[in-house]
Amino acid sequence: MRMFGEATAKHLxxxxxxxxxxxxxxLLRELGKIAFVDDNILSVFHKLRRIG
Structure with missing residues (x-):
């Protein structure tokens, strides 16, 4: 799942x-600077990054 999250974030x-x-x-910090990138999506990416 972690690799999927990383690939998806890179593609975004x-x-x-x-x-x-x-x-x-x-990368997630840069994505967070964009107004229309939802905080819930960033939260999922962070969770995938942490738990693998």
Whole structure:
């Protein structure tokens, strides 16, 4: 599940023209700066990152 979450977040980042980040946490922080990216979605990505 973690790998799916990472791949999905990276794909979303590419769609939103976010430059590549060094790690998943940085990518999620950048996604969080975008107003229409829902906090619930970010929460799911963070949970997948933490629990694997």
């Amino acid at each position: 980042g590419l769609l939103l023209n976010i430059p590549p980040c060094e790690n998943q946490h940085d």
